[in-house]
Amino acid sequence: MFSSPQQALEALASVGYITDEITATVVYLAARLNKPILKEGPPGSGKTQLAYAVAEATGSEIERLQCYEGINEEKAIGKFDEALQRLAVELRSKSGSIEWEALKQELHSEKFFSAGPLLRALRHRKRCVLLIDELDKVDQAFEAMLLELLSVWQMSIPKLGLIKAESIPFVVLTSNEERRIGDPLRRRSFYLRVEHPTPQREAKILRMRTPNQSAEFHQGMAGLAKALRGWSLEKPPSISEMLDLAQALEVLGEQRITPEMRDILLPLLAKTEADRKKLLLRDGWASLVYDAQQYSAEAVEL
């Protein structure tokens, strides 16, 4: 999929995903060694986007399993299409004599199985990207079911039989850490922890989304992000919230953040009552703007 860690870094950047050398190296190795990547961190930090970026950068198809509480194997793997099976039986019985054994076998073939994302991922001729998103929402039993798939790249499905991978997918598992993912899955995966980006990298990400704004604007936003994250807020802003803020400022026609803008910006930056109070403190906002200016110097590209 990638020819070197550096090439992975560049290919991801070319589709708008700005990452660091370590992540790019892990992506490269995961592709080479057929290892799933487990990516953990807060919402809005670019976990899901990594899978889409890998798919786009390599011209691969993506299969996505969005996890949720109560998801079952049928949703993930698929199930026999009973309506289609019934229809087939009706049509055959009209057309005269039926070979029951042969028909029964045919009805339990892949032709009559409507595949879910996990099965589809194994069926691609050319390796695809399999995104198993927000795995922390499912229970242990479901996680255990994934183990077979991710270690031997095959699945045994009742009545259908053993399905082996035509190509081994590039797997990204993500978690917002609402529940701890079990050790067996951790053991089989490479682990990426999402850290807040450096101001330099965040400025680049911001430039992707608001390309018409100036470099000073992007540096200022990146500085503000670092300042806010240093404030021990209950809910520090994620990359995606900084992108929202940058777009909002663009819409408002503002080039930079000033002490006077506090009340307008609070709804975009303070998302809990406690954080709101903190940013409303006298001098609180002014000193934040000051810190942001200091940090924005770190975002300047050398």
Ligand SMILES: Nc1ncnc2c1ncn2[C@@H]1O[C@H](COP(=O)(O)OP(=O)(O)O)[C@@H](O)[C@H]1O
């Ligand atoms: N490294 C990055 N490069 C470019 N865009 C990013 C990066 N990280 C996050 N984003 C942007 O932030 C937003 C949220 O990312 P997402 O992957 O949905 O977060 P998560 O899955 O961690 O909740 C997306 O719009 C994505 O484009």
Ligand SMILES: [Mg+2]
């Ligand atoms: Mg996500």
